[in-house]
Amino acid sequence: LNDGQIVLGVDRVSGTRIETHVRVGGELSDRKGLNRQGGGISAPALSDKDKEDIRFAVEESIDYIAVSFARDADDIEQARTLARRAGRDARIVAKVERQEAINNLPSLIEASDVVMVARGDLGVEMGYAELTGLQKTIIHQTRMKNRVVITATQMMESMIQNPIPTRA
Incomplete structure (x- = not known):
């Protein structure tokens, strides 16, 4: 999250729900990005x-x-x-x-x-x-x-x- 400043580990995925734990914490404000190292998160380019x-x-x-x-x-x-x-x-x-x-x-x-x-x-x-x-x-x-x-x-x-x- 937040250009890699906050890192989460995935514990479990169930449907659209993802349970995680914090590996590297930090402050998270609104309108911050979400990335998955190696790709795999996809959304339409134009909202x-x-x-x-x-x-x-x-x-x-x-x-x-x-x-x-x-x-x-x-x-x-x-x-x-x-x-x-x-x-x-x-x-x-x-x-x-x-x-x-x-x-x-x-x-x-x-x-x-x-x-x-x-x-x-x-x-x-x-x-x-x-x-x-x-x-x-x-x-x-x-x-x-x-x-x-x-x-x-x-x-x-x-x-x-x-x-x-x-x-x-």
Whole structure:
């Protein structure tokens, strides 16, 4: 939970109920993410609120729309279609932060205008030991398709408390 700051162990799964124990505790506030190392938690990339936000972005003449937790090319095309129907040909940014995105990386890159390596969630889900290699692979494959790639998330987090960024 919370970008890996809180770690739970699963004791039992029964239907939609999961019983856990705390391995690493911490403070948990609202609107924090849930990840499973190795992937396996899946939800639609675009919620109803995301769809409303895309319509609002088009009204405000936004040039780029980022799709969080994009899984595949269909998620990107859905965002692109919503923007076009609302009246704008916005550029679509695929945020790569899940195992499913890695599994579908070539088609995800092809469908996107820009790819963002979302280091926080990707590191939690795939493991920090794998993050550097995955990041290099994503950057290489994206550049080979002549797409823009962004590696920015979690890199400026340290600047909340310190005006000088870390080299992370």
